[in-house]
Amino acid sequence: MKRTLIGSALCALLLVGCGQGSSDNKEANGGKKMKIGVTMLSMQNEFIVKVSDEIEKKAQEMGVELIVVDAERSALKQVEQVESFIAQKVDAIIMNPCEVEASSPAVTKALAAKIPIVNVNSETSAAPTAFVGSDDVESARIAMNYIAEKLGGKGNILMMHGYMGQAAQIKREQGAREIFQKNPNLKLLAHQTAEWDRAKAMSLMENWIQSYGANVNAVFAQNDEMGMGAVNALTAAGRKDKVIVVSIDAIPDALQAVKKGTLNATVFQNAQQQGANALETAVKIVKGEKFEKQTLIPFQLVTKENVETFLK
Template identity: 30%
Template sequence: MKKSKIISLVIVLALCFAIAGCGASNTEAEATPAPEAASAAETSEKETVNVTVLMPNAGDTYFQNKSYGYTLGEQLANSEFPQLDVVVKMYDAGGYEYAERQISQMEDAITQGVDVIILTPCDSEALVPYVEKAMDAGIIVINDDIAVNCDCTSAIYENSVRAGKLLAYRMAESMGYEGNVCLLKGPSSGSLFVNRGQGVVEGLSAFSGITVLDEQFQTDDVMAGMSQVEDWIQRFGDDLDAIYIHGATQAIVAADSLKAAGYEPGDVKIFTFDVSAESLQYLQDGWLTGIVPAQPIKVSQNAVVYGVRAYMGQEVPAKVYSSDDYPILSDEAEFFDTGFCMAPDGWSPKLN
């Protein structure tokens, strides 16, 4: 009888411990939230900052490189402001001649009430009323690369006149300070191209032995550029010593035109702006003589960061000049760091 009582007591105690253990386990589970739930809560607490990027010609390799910079800027802004969810969306006008399309894109951004607009205008004057409209609506406007002819929250671009002069000096040096040149200056609607061309003309004017045979503004259409270069080859022949081309894509087309006409690398020296993988190869092969690299990736990532900082109430500079405006020559190409100039191989922008 005593033995059976002891057994019963042991069983009761075992059940009590089991129940207590289950209770402790349940209490601990309720006190520790699931990692997924915590992550979702953190995301829901972040403030979304919508950044709209408006480009004139995203198909150009220069703007493809800039597009990579915008994505880096998005990452940097999210890292600098972890309480924000910065979202960058990029739009393409399709060419400098399509200012009306870009105006429509900007009006859409204003209507949607985006927080930041980063604008590289198709036309420096035509976009002015819409920049002012966006600013009046309280939207941060960052003028990127090509100047728009009015005040913005901040502007970041190259000193194009200075860059053009430096290109002209190196071109003159490569020609022995004498010879004949032609200038293809790019779209007349973009202040960047106008100012680059102005710098080239002013720079070359310092050398009495150099004659400008012809200078033309031209759209960014590669076929129109090819036609112009072929016309110069026919008109001037061996009297043509050098060509200035406003951008690398057009410069490659010019080199191909010379190659098709039987010229050898360096027979006609070509100087241009903006590095791409293909233009860098043409430079190393001697078909291009000099390139001003510019810094499309650095400029565009900074444009995003400045925009978000301004949105957060921080002071940003009214104007910033990029610094890499000194031309690199063929024999310097292999030593040039392309980190701020070229997107990784295979990268392509995601446009909206």
């Protein structure tokens, strides 16, 4: 699904907030409807779309007006979008950062304009007013510990990176390397970015199959889109039953693949809680209420044994 700057039809849907919180939020905001700008990393990414959907759902419940835009993986565009929010005098900003460093000026500019900014799902080096997300180091530890256990602490592993420079990519690599250090008989054969993308991951996996063949024992993909791309390539090459594949996010496709046994495991990241809590936190800040500076939502390992719980 692709979303760009809100068109008139979608805008009408988003700007008509409803729910019991509407009058309270108007009253707390001087009689005006609270307006929050939202800039998301990429609406080509299924998990990010889910987070955005939950922000929109909670905004409708609370009677908050949203302006939602797609940064299309460009930190430069994201900074410009935040500048636009500032010019529109929004009450708060929610940002799903494209990059740790390159998206940081957006935080600095928002705070300089005295507009609170909440980072959701991903981080920046500049400290925002609040952060809502999960510990990405933990997610990689969970995934890699599963691989280490299944391989008995010995084997050759390939790692697919997400978009280089984004917090999730940096921290998931950090978590993975911690497990490699604890398991000296696990060898990292190769690692390369597939930019969170299924098609790019499939192409990369095809290249790796040609290069490493039967030497590959497992693949750690830093998100499910790439994990599914790896599964597709391995299946086409008749190698899937010989290679363990684990990824992160627990998107619907990945859950179905775990159920079928084609994807060995995924790590559940709670898009519903991230999106809803980000919006709730922004509203609390605008209303001058007490709020959590950092909200971390735990990850959970999903295997064939417990996947039905997550499919409900």
